[in-house]
Amino acid sequence: xxxxxxxxxxxxxxxxxxxxxxxxxxxxxxxxxxxxxxxxxxxxxxxxxxxxxxxxxxxxxxxxxxxxxxxxxxxxxxxxxxxxxxxxxxxxxxxxxxxxxxxxxxxxxxxxxx
Amino acid sequence: xxxxxxxxxxxxxxxxxxxxxxxxxxxxxxxxxxxxxxxxxxxxxxxxxxxxxxxxxxxxxxxxxxxxxxxxxxxxxxxxxxxxxxxxxxxxxxxxxxxxxxxxxxxxxxxxx
Numbered sequence: 589x590x591x592x593x594x595x596x597x598x599x600x601x602x603x604x605x606x607x608x609x610x611x612x613x614x615x616x617x618x619x620x621x622x623x624x625x626x627x628x629x630x631x632x633x634x635x636x637x638x639x640x641x642x643x644x645x646x647x648x649x650x651x652x653x654x655x656x657x658x659x660x661x662x663x664x665x666x667x668x669x670x671x672x673x674x675x676x677x678x679x680x681x682x683x684x685x686x687x688x689x690x691x692x693x694x695x696x697x698x699x700x701x702x
Numbered sequence: 703x704x705x706x707x708x709x710x711x712x713x714x715x716x717x718x719x720x721x722x723x724x725x726x727x728x729x730x731x732x733x734x735x736x737x738x739x740x741x742x743x744x745x746x747x748x749x750x751x752x753x754x755x756x757x758x759x760x761x762x763x764x765x766x767x768x769x770x771x772x773x774x775x776x777x778x779x780x781x782x783x784x785x786x787x788x789x790x791x792x793x794x795x796x797x798x799x800x801x802x803x804x805x806x807x808x809x810x811x812x813x814x815x
Binding site: 678680686 | 706755757796804806809
């Protein structure tokens, strides 16, 4: 079955440190990959997406992600964490072969320490 | 564009009452999704529509839940009768196609007492 795995349900970094949130997918067909962010008491917001163009994708708020087919990964990074980055992050995947829905990971809660 | 609009933002109701949640998707988006989010179960897909037609309702927990999309600009999720375990945040989302990301609404926080 096609799925998404987010390694680490909680990640804590210091302000100014590198943020790395991991996402791996299982698929035998080319995927569309997405990262979403959810701030408290809000809906999910699209951060960035990969749709078979450039493998390094830049998103909002200084985040970027790199698609690595050989590793079936789409990890999210940000060079320097800010307090405002504290939120829950979801990785999601969809395909042309499924019926149009995305499969979401379980989410990773990012804490930023001052 | 005002984005995906959900109403109400908060709903408190008594067990056994009917609850109707509403969603207006983004104009031109042909997919509409209903999700439920709780601390225990995370984000769950309940049902989704493509061009107003229900495609997959396998996530609807029980017959007490029903969803409709009478036209491209409106959808409802109804719970009748409601139970305390239905308490959750319900999100509506829409998208333009499989290669596009979802746009989520702000959610409806439902509390059943």
